[in-house]
Amino acid sequence: MTSxxxxxxxxxFTELPLDPSHPPHSAWGLWGxxxxxxxxxHLTPERTVEAAKEVKTGLRFGLNWALEQMDYTGxxxxxxxxxxxxxxxxxFDDKITFNTQTSTQWDGLRHWGFDNxxxxxxxxxxxxxxxxxxxLGIQAWAKQGIVGRGVLLDFVSFAExxxxxxxxxxxxxxxxxxxxxIAAECKFEFQPGDIICLRTGFTTAFEAATLERKKEIMSxxxxxxxxxxxxxxxxxxxxxxxxxxxxxxCPGFEAWPPSExxxxxxxxxxxxxxxxEMFAFDELAKECERQQxxxxxxxxxxxxxxxxxxxxxxxxxIL
Numbered sequence: 001m002t003s004x005x006x007x008x009x010x011x012x013f014t015e016l017p018l019d020p021s022h023p024p025h026s027a028w029g030l031w032g033x034x035x036x037x038x039x040x041x042h043l044t045p046e047r048t049v050e051a052a053k054e055v056k057t058g059l060r061f062g063l064n065w066a067l068e069q070m071d072y073t074g075x076x077x078x079x080x081x082x083x084x085x086x087x088x089x090x091x092f093d094d095k096i097t098f099n100t101q102t103s104t105q106w107d108g109l110r111h112w113g114f115d116n117x118x119x120x121x122x123x124x125x126x127x128x129x130x131x132x133x134x135x136l137g138i139q140a141w142a143k144q145g146i147v148g149r150g151v152l153l154d155f156v157s158f159a160e161x162x163x164x165x166x167x168x169x170x171x172x173x174x175x176x177x178x179x180x181x182i183a184a185e186c187k188f189e190f191q192p193g194d195i196i197c198l199r200t201g202f203t204t205a206f207e208a209a210t211l212e213r214k215k216e217i218m219s220x221x222x223x224x225x226x227x228x229x230x231x232x233x234x235x236x237x238x239x240x241x242x243x244x245x246x247x248x249x250c251p252g253f254e255a256w257p258p259s260e261x262x263x264x265x266x267x268x269x270x271x272x273x274x275x276x277e278m279f280a281f282d283e284l285a286k287e288c289e290r291q292q293x294x295x296x297x298x299x300x301x302x303x304x305x306x307x308x309x310x311x312x313x314x315x316x317x318i319l
Contacts, residue, residue: 005031005041013236016270023114025235026270028121036140038109038120038272042244043148047193051149054297055318061284063104063298063315065203065249070102070278072211074218077102100310106146106245106302107275108138110309112264120272131307138308142301146274148193148244150298150317153182154285155226156201166226168201169209169217173229173255176237186294192242195298197317199281200226202250222257225250230258235266238273247276247313276313284317291319 008030011018017026031041067080080098087093109120110128117125123136155174158181159166166172179198183190190196202225206214217224227250228234234254238246246253246267253275254263267273288294297318302311 005035010242013239016239022122023116023118023270025232025266026114026120027239027272028270033121035121035272036109036136038274039242039244040141040146040272040274042193042242043146044193047149048147051147051193051297054149054295057291057319059287059319061287061317061319063197063279063281063284063317064312065104065278065280067096067098067103067312069203069207072214072218073102074215076218100308100312101277104278104280104313104315105276105310106138106141106247106300106313107264107268107277108141108302108308108310109136109268109272110138110307111268113269114265119269128309134306137306138302138311139304139306141274142304142311146195146245146298146300146302146313146315148195148298149191150195150197150296151183151188151190152197152199152281152285152288152294152296153179154199154281154288154294155182156199157285157289158182158185168205168226168250169213170226171224171255171257172200172226173259174198174200174227175229176231176234179228188293188295190241190243193244194241195244196238196246197276197279197281197284197298198228198246198248198250198253199285200248200250202226202248203278203280204249204282223251225252225256227253227255228263229260230254230263231260235261235263238267239271243273245274245276247279249279249281251277253277276315279313279315287319293319
């Protein structure tokens with residue numbers, strides 16, 4: 001993954017789109033009209049080498065929430081089905097059937113398009129449905145993985161220190177100024193190619209909730225959960241900072257319902273930026289606090305599925 005194949009100088013957010021006929025704020029064609037990596041192009045070999053220097057103690061933390069933890073969806077999506085069966089004497093196989101959106105996942109570039117039915121680099125909803133080409137499928141990311149420097153924005157700890165009261169199972173938007181304040185207090189600066197990891201406490205709270213509470217959460221219209229504030233200021237900052245990918249421990253990186261704009265569309269279909277959802281950050285956060293550093297080496301290998309929409313990340317943070 002290299003950014004030296006850019007067709008023109010890296011533009012500012014305010015200079016997007018590159019072609020007036022493209023959707024607002026889209027970066028189609030920046031890395032070529034056939035590009036399938038989007039902002040993962042920021043993960044150059046040189047930045048991967050630098051990110052590897054984050055490994056100091058060798059402690060490793062899996063970031064995948066258990067596949068069975070999203071055990072109630074209100075029928076919106078199927079929950080996991082796990083079958084174990086015998087194929088011979090003392091020999092067993094198992095079969096797992098699950099929706100890629102019901103646990104930790106990367107949203108791929110086929111997941112959410114613009115209102116006019118276009119996706120990154122002009123791919124269309126019709127092409128997704130026909131599935132006669134694997135273009136923009138999750139396999140494009142599986143070839144080299146998503147590997148770089150992860151930065152943890154631990155809003156859970158920040159809120160506790162500052163007396164901020166919120167319910168991680170309800171709407172709460174984390175302002176950009178707070179994200180910058182967390183980084184300043186943790187003594188790191190955002191760098192091109194960073195993978196932002198936002199901890200809000202959703203997965204932990206959902207796991208501990210009663211079935212009645214889960215039914216209450218999933219029956220709300222619209223569904224509500226915490227996350228980053230959804231604004232053009234945030235979108236501009238993510239683009240101008242050259243962030244490679246974003247991930248949260250909530251069902252969507254931006255707080256829902258969105259306050260200003262649905263960031264999913266511009267991040268995925270406009271920038272080509274992966275969105276990670278329902279990551280498990282608790283154990284990582286404890287160790288970051290203990291070591292007093294919140295940057296780490298992050299490696300993720302999505303499923304190699306031709307034309308895939310989303311994938312479990314198979315992600316590890318290494319400190």
